[in-house]
Amino acid sequence: MKPLLCILAAASLLAFGGDRKEKEFISDNFGYAQTQLKNMLKDTETRDALAFPRTTDKAGKMTTTNMYDWTPGFFPGSLWYAYEGTKDPQLLAEATKWTEKLEPLKDFTKHHDLGFMVYCSYGNAYRITGKQEYKDILIQSAKSLSTRFNPVTGSIKSWNAFKTWHGEQMYYFPVIIDNMMNLELLFFASKASGDNTFRDIAIKHAETAMKNQIRKDYSSYHVVCYDTTNGKVLARETAQGYADNSTWSRGQAWGIYGFTMVYRETKDKRFLKTAEGMADWFLNNKNLPADMVPYWDFNVQQTGYTPGVRSNATKVREKYRDASAAAIVASALFELSDYVGKTKGDKYREAGKKMLRSLAGPAYRADLGANGNFMIKHCVGSIPHNGEIDVPLVYADYYFLEALQRYQRTL
Ligand code: GLY
Numbered sequence: 043m044k045p046l047l048c049i050l051a052a053a054s055l056l057a058f059g060g061d062r063k064e065k066e067f068i069s070d071n072f073g074y075a076q077t078q079l080k081n082m083l084k085d086t087e088t089r090d091a092l093a094f095p096r097t098t099d100k101a102g103k104m105t106t107t108n109m110y111d112w113t114p115g116f117f118p119g120s121l122w123y124a125y126e127g128t129k130d131p132q133l134l135a136e137a138t139k140w141t142e143k144l145e146p147l148k149d150f151t152k153h154h155d156l157g158f159m160v161y162c163s164y165g166n167a168y169r170i171t172g173k174q175e176y177k178d179i180l181i182q183s184a185k186s187l188s189t190r191f192n193p194v195t196g197s198i199k200s201w202n203a204f205k206t207w208h209g210e211q212m213y214y215f216p217v218i219i220d221n222m223m224n225l226e227l228l229f230f231a232s233k234a235s236g237d238n239t240f241r242d243i244a245i246k247h248a249e250t251a252m253k254n255q256i257r258k259d260y261s262s263y264h265v266v267c268y269d270t271t272n273g274k275v276l277a278r279e280t281a282q283g284y285a286d287n288s289t290w291s292r293g294q295a296w297g298i299y300g301f302t303m304v305y306r307e308t309k310d311k312r313f314l315k316t317a318e319g320m321a322d323w324f325l326n327n328k329n330l331p332a333d334m335v336p337y338w339d340f341n342v343q344q345t346g347y348t349p350g351v352r353s354n355a356t357k358v359r360e361k362y363r364d365a366s367a368a369a370i371v372a373s374a375l376f377e378l379s380d381y382v383g384k385t386k387g388d389k390y391r392e393a394g395k396k397m398l399r400s401l402a403g404p405a406y407r408a409d410l411g412a413n414g415n416f417m418i419k420h421c422v423g424s425i426p427h428n429g430e431i432d433v434p435l436v437y438a439d440y441y442f443l444e445a446l447q448r449y450q451r452t453l
Pocket of ligand 1: 292
């Protein structure tokens with residue numbers, strides 16, 4: 043063989059070998075998820091049928107919530123992803139069963155998280171099965187979520203009330219960066235129903251968030267509180283972050299993922315610029331550890347950042363990691379990498395791979411049967427509320443599996 047042909051043959055063998063290794067990595071992790079989810083399913087048999095996995099207690103046993111908390115969609119969603127990754131019929135049956143328990147949510151209007159609750163469950167169910175009844179439930183859910191939109195604030199109200207960590211002040215139109223994630227349900231509903239009202243609401247919300255929730259350097263405020271009489275911003279604070287002016291890692295993750303998704307649905311470059319800016323801020327941050335799993339807030343214990351007096355963040359000295367934020371960002375980066383040029387796309391894909399490798403390594407991925415049968419360790423729910431500190435969280439597992447699937451599509 044001529045030298046040039048030899049080099050080309052060796053290069054393609056190397057690339058093929060590299061891909062094979064990556065495919066093995068993905069299928070090993072789906073195999074692991076299959077076993078761990080089946081362990082969890084066994085545990086759920088001993089519980090109330092409407093108890094949805096969330097995290098663990100101090101003894102390391104699984105704890106659950108009812109369906110009206112913000113997280114019930116993630117366990118069925120993980121079952122759907124694991125089914126797609128393994129084609130195991132038991133996982134298909136369980137994904138169906140756990141999704142269909144959530145049907146009453148279609149009329150739920152008490153907080154903004156219906157997107158997470160319904161789109162991660164029924165959205166995946168519809169994507170995979172194409173069942174008409176699932177589509178109807180998703181459209182009805184979008185109608186319910188839309189009732190929380192206020193044209194004066196140009197936003198969907200996240201919670202009905204928010205109490206500052208600084209004292210007793212209450213706000214009655216708080217919007218959190220997490221809310222970007224709930225817009226995916228609205229975009230879906232417009233495509234599925236032909237009614238553009240949902241999409242218009244989603245775009246308005248995203249524009250308002252871009253203006254008021256994202257700082258000039260593309261870091262993010264967690265909570266923005268509005269005056270419903272004139273749409274003015276009353277306060278920019280934090281609920282789950284370290285300080286009002288800090289950047290809560292999972293909030294930044296929701297923003298990267300959310301603006302990437304809004305760009306996918308609109309092709310409006312302003313949203314792409316925001317997604318890229320937020321991703322670059324995250325990836326280039328000097329406080330991001332080498333394994334790319336962030337501390338729970340980028341500004342913990344830094345000069346110039348002070349938690350409110352009532353926040354438990356004043357008492358916690360240990361700088362915990364939040365692996366859930368890494369899982370969300372990894373998934374987002376695999377999508378974002380498709381929307382930017384090659385150089386940046388490669389950078390985002392490499393970062394997503396690195397995060398996945400960390401999460402799937404011994405530091406973050408639990409042994410089979412351990413960690414309350416959740417997959418990912420070392421997440422933080424909310425240090426200010428003194429809740430769910432250094433524990434597994436059901437949404438970390440969901441985005442870990444979604445990231446694996448998105449990575450698989452790139453090979
Ligand atoms: N959406 C709530 C959270 O991220 O904790």
